[in-house]
Amino acid sequence: MASLAFSSCEKVIEIDLADSKSIIVIEATITSNKEPFTVLVSKTSPYFGTSSSNSVSGAIVSVRVENGKPRYFKESAPGIYKLEKTVALANYWYIVDVEYEGITYSARSYLHEMIPIADISLAYFDGFGFFDSGYKVNCFVRDPAGVDNYYRMKIYVNGNAVTDEGEINLYSDKLFDGKLIGLVQHSAVFQENDSITVELQSIDKATYDYFSTLENISGIEIIQSASPANPISNFNNGALGYFSAYSFDRKPIIVKDYINN
Incomplete structure (x- = not known):
C-alpha cells in the first residue's frame, strides 16, 4: 500500500501496489555445429523483490527431434543447463522441454540449412554527434530461391560479442528472395587493429519474430521485468524467452589486413 499526499488538499490517496508474480524465463539454443547446446532458466523479478539471483536450479531440461527420444541436459551452474557432444541435423523440428515445479514448458524450432557467407565488405563511417567514427561491416549472402x-548477424570483436542495447541485426528475404543480399550491420563501428568474426545465423520465423518484437520494445532486458509488452515467445504455459535451433557460418577478418588487401 502506498500513499500520495498533495499540498493543495488534505485528502490522502491510497494505491494498492500488488507484488507482481514471478514468471519463468527460458533462453534455449541448439546449433548444427559442434558446440554445446545451452538452456538458461531464470525467473523475472517481482517489483519489490529482494533476491539478487533469479537463476532456476533443479529443472529437468531435455531436447528431442520431433517424434524422437529426449536427451537430457546437465546443470553446469545455477540456471545453466548444457548438453555436450550432440549434433543437431538440419531440416528437422526440435523440441525443448523444461519441467519445473510440476509444469512443463515446451517450444519447438526448425533447424534450417546453413547459408554460407558469400563475402564481407567494410565501409568507413565518419561519425557525428554521439556516434563514433570507424568501419562498419556488410555481410553478403546468396539467398536460396523459393x-x-x-537471418541474424552477430559480430565478435577481439573475441567478445558486440551488443547494442535495443538493436539486433535481423533480416528477412521477403523482398530479396533468391538474390545476392547485402546485410548491413547497424550501429557498432570497428577500428583498424580490431579482429572481427562475422557470424551469420540461419534462423526460423519464430526466432525472427521473437527478436524482432524484442528489438521494438526499447531494450534487451525487457524480459526480466515481466512487462505487459513482452516479446513473442514460442514457449507455452506462459513462459517468457525463446528456443532457437539454427545453423551458422562464420568468417574472421582483421580490419587492417582486409583494408590493405
Whole structure:
C-alpha cells in the first residue's frame, strides 16, 4: 500500500501496489555445429523483490527431434543447463522441454540449412554527434530461391560479442528472395587493429519474430521485468524467452589486413 499526499488538499490517496508474480524465463539454443547446446532458466523479478539471483536450479531440461527420444541436459551452474557432444541435423523440428515445479514448458524450432557467407565488405563511417567514427561491416549472402529465409548477424570483436542495447541485426528475404543480399550491420563501428568474426545465423520465423518484437520494445532486458509488452515467445504455459535451433557460418577478418588487401 502506498500513499500520495498533495499540498493543495488534505485528502490522502491510497494505491494498492500488488507484488507482481514471478514468471519463468527460458533462453534455449541448439546449433548444427559442434558446440554445446545451452538452456538458461531464470525467473523475472517481482517489483519489490529482494533476491539478487533469479537463476532456476533443479529443472529437468531435455531436447528431442520431433517424434524422437529426449536427451537430457546437465546443470553446469545455477540456471545453466548444457548438453555436450550432440549434433543437431538440419531440416528437422526440435523440441525443448523444461519441467519445473510440476509444469512443463515446451517450444519447438526448425533447424534450417546453413547459408554460407558469400563475402564481407567494410565501409568507413565518419561519425557525428554521439556516434563514433570507424568501419562498419556488410555481410553478403546468396539467398536460396523459393524458401522463406530469416537471418541474424552477430559480430565478435577481439573475441567478445558486440551488443547494442535495443538493436539486433535481423533480416528477412521477403523482398530479396533468391538474390545476392547485402546485410548491413547497424550501429557498432570497428577500428583498424580490431579482429572481427562475422557470424551469420540461419534462423526460423519464430526466432525472427521473437527478436524482432524484442528489438521494438526499447531494450534487451525487457524480459526480466515481466512487462505487459513482452516479446513473442514460442514457449507455452506462459513462459517468457525463446528456443532457437539454427545453423551458422562464420568468417574472421582483421580490419587492417582486409583494408590493405
